[in-house]
Amino acid sequence: xxxxxxxxxxxxxxxxIREIAAYGAARKAAIGAENVFDFSLGNPSIPAPDAVRAxxxxxxxxxxxxxxxxxxxxxxxxxxQAVADSLNRRFDTAYAPEDLYLxxxxxxxxxITLHAIVNPGDEVIVVAPYFPEYRVWIETSGATCVxxxxxxxxxxxxxxxxxxxxxxxxxxxLIDSPNNPVGAVxxxxxxxxxxxxxxERSEAMGQEIYLxxxxxxxxxxxxxxxxxxxxIYDRTIVCYSYSKSLSLPGERIGWILVPGTNPxxxxxxxxxxxxxxxxxxxxxxxxxxxxxxDCVDVPTNVEAYARNREALTSGxxxxxxxxxxxxxxxxxxxxxxxxxxxxxxxxxxLLELLPVPSDSFGCPGWxxxxxxxxxxxxxxxxxxxxxxxxxYV
Ligand code: PLP
Numbered sequence: 001x002x003x004x005x006x007x008x009x010x011x012x013x014x015x016x017i018r019e020i021a022a023y024g025a026a027r028k029a030a031i032g033a034e035n036v037f038d039f040s041l042g043n044p045s046i047p048a049p050d051a052v053r054a055x056x057x058x059x060x061x062x063x064x065x066x067x068x069x070x071x072x073x074x075x076x077x078x079x080x081q082a083v084a085d086s087l088n089r090r091f092d093t094a095y096a097p098e099d100l101y102l103x104x105x106x107x108x109x110x111x112i113t114l115h116a117i118v119n120p121g122d123e124v125i126v127v128a129p130y131f132p133e134y135r136v137w138i139e140t141s142g143a144t145c146v147x148x149x150x151x152x153x154x155x156x157x158x159x160x161x162x163x164x165x166x167x168x169x170x171x172x173x174l175i176d177s178p179n180n181p182v183g184a185v186x187x188x189x190x191x192x193x194x195x196x197x198x199x200e201r202s203e204a205m206g207q208e209i210y211l212x213x214x215x216x217x218x219x220x221x222x223x224x225x226x227x228x229x230x231x232i233y234d235r236t237i238v239c240y241s242y243s244k245s246l247s248l249p250g251e252r253i254g255w256i257l258v259p260g261t262n263p264x265x266x267x268x269x270x271x272x273x274x275x276x277x278x279x280x281x282x283x284x285x286x287x288x289x290x291x292x293x294d295c296v297d298v299p300t301n302v303e304a305y306a307r308n309r310e311a312l313t314s315g316x317x318x319x320x321x322x323x324x325x326x327x328x329x330x331x332x333x334x335x336x337x338x339x340x341x342x343x344x345x346x347x348x349x350l351l352e353l354l355p356v357p358s359d360s361f362g363c364p365g366w367x368x369x370x371x372x373x374x375x376x377x378x379x380x381x382x383x384x385x386x387x388x389x390x391x392y393v
Contacts, residue, residue, distance in 0.1 A: 037381035039369040044247040055294035073282035075102025104252035109239035114141035115275035122171035129361035155184040178217040181368040183326025195233035217329040219300035224327040230259040253288040
């Protein structure tokens with residue numbers, strides 16, 4: 001084959017989450033949306049805040065040249081200033097606009113960051129279960145993806161297991177908290193332990209180890225505190241996106257922060273710019289850069305997710321399902337009722353229930369339910385969950 005085989009393989013294998021979502025859309029068209037309980041995709045059901053619409057309308061009045069022109073590759077200075085100011089207010093930091101690179105969402109933030117730091121043959125550690133696209137982005141950057149299981153009882157980072165997995169080739173650890181898929185929020189203590197392990201191991205190996213903190217769910221928490229990772233570990237790079245917090249997944253807008261705590265900050269900032277250039281990710285969507293400057297402090301509407309979380313967890317626990325109580329994000333990690341999550345999923349599918357089996361998250365025996373759906377979907381799905389459980393008694 002003369003085309004790129006790796007790209008072909010990623011295209012041919014498809015994302016199981018998106019395949020299930022496509023199946024769900026087809027079933028909805030065939031039998032009616034109210035009869036399909038699609039928990040597959042992390043697509044927020046909550047509308048974007050009114051302030052976003054107001055800002056779009058204001059921006060639409062700008063002269064077309066001002067509105068649609070290229071921005072600087074790293075983004076508009078006023079937007080980067082607004083983001084830096086907001087972070088500084090919230091985390092008592094002193095970031096500058098130059099520390100930020102605006103991106104097409106977290107996918108671009110993570111890809112660019114990996115390309116900025118990885119050399120061929122490096123290793124990047126992920127905490128399993130993990131967002132499946134991590135493997136794609138890590139391997140594409142030239143690194144090997146090394147899976148380390150989370151602590152099986154708390155789903156916090158198993159720091160001893162991370163210590164054991166670090167080698168002379170480890171370039172980074174990629175974490176996301178609040179976590180997709182289990183909903184765990186890593187505690188300050190857990191992150192401090194991780195930081196201590198990384199400092200000790202990088203000293204022992206004579207190699208810098210970065211902590212990439214992917215945080216698209218930072219604002220979606222149910223009472224938990226989400227520690228600010230750069231204040232715990234110096235070599236942190238933060239990847240953020242407004243896909244979830246402002247319900248803007250299709251608009252592709254986010255950022256990378258290279259905090260000044262990084263000893264090689266200036267080189268890293270240039271490497272991020274260079275990686276954006278290499279990958280063709282220069283100048284995030286200009287309209288949404290402007291919207292961001294207006295909306296950076298608009299609060300996330302967590303209430304609807306909290307209500308869904310309550311309905312889903314109380315409904316499933318009454319039916320005897322085991323799950324991990326989510327502290328954040330909008331996913332429920334439910335134990336499959338048989339060891340083979342795919343076989344469990346196939347039975348669920350026949351009842352028009354569409355969770356995602358855990359295998360593609362690097363962990364057997366569970367399914368992920370995205371509860372960023374309508375409340376009616378959750379309530380309406382309960383008879384099917386009951387029927388599914390009855391197959392196993
Ligand atoms: N990281 C995690 C943990 C996610 O769950 C997602 C999307 O669901 C992404 C990154 C990608 O986000 P974006 O749509 O902003 O590219």
